[in-house]
Amino acid sequence: MKPGKLYGVGVGPGASDLMTLRSVDRLRKVDCIAIPRRDKFSPSIAWTIAEPNVGEIPQQERFFLHWPMTRDPAILQPAWEIAFKEIGDRLYAGKSVAFISEGDPFIYSTFIYLYNHAKKNWMDVEIEVVPAVSSLSAVPVVANMPIADGEERIAVIPASYSLGDLPTILKTFDTILLLKVSSVMPQVVEAIEAEGLLDRAVYVSKATMPQQKIVRDITSIKNDRCDYFSMVVVCKKDRSGILEGKKIKGQPVLGVEV
DSSP, rough: OOOOOOEEEESSSSGGGSSSSHHHHHHHHHHHHEESSSSSOOOOOOHHHHHHHHOOTTOEEEEEEEOOOOOHHHHHHHHHHHHHHHHHHHHHHHHHEEEEEETTSSSOOTTHHOOOOHHHHHHTOOOEEEEEEEEHHHHHTTTTTOOOOOTOOOOEGGGGGGGGGGGHHHHOOOEEEEETTTOOHHHHHHHHHTTTTTGEEEEEEEETTTOOOESSSSGTTSOOOSSSSSSEEEEOOTTTTTTGGBBBBTBTTTTOOO
């Protein structure tokens, strides 16, 4: 029997109406939808986003997977192996399976681990990845902060893994998107303050969701345990406007010294 097709489907940053037409189409047509959640007592954020658009599909199977939110390989690896087996059993029974993830499947997504496993172990399984709106574009939009134009350079950093590099990153890049700030807000605020960039920083949690929160004085939440779905955007704009002919720090503009 020919194995079924595996889909990685991004469902967007939070608002159901930001799902793409393609993602909705794929989810309505597959035999099975694999729904990751952190434990059996927690809802799946991805399915909360997708369900209003997918609706009820007769004979379609929806099954939950235990996908722990931890860095500990001793916890992660056994849970992943169980999840991979559940997906693989369905694929090799000839069923198509869509694995859903918040945001985009290839940007800090749990789907990447499944994708790597499939490429290595299920070489006869066809894989299709459906891209989506990610928090990298949604957060700056809800914060009203254009992130780049002209010569501006962007850094996307998981803050909890990069605290030691943060001062250099803040100096080097024009716009910095700091993900995974929930457990390291004190250090993030201190680093931004040390660079004199507090007035250029905004905190956003649960962007596009009903519980969306925007904080422009990040010192006010310095000691808070912030939401997992949160980001700090630092936007200097020192190099913005070059395409309008503006002088940028004494550099030539469009080849003409000003």
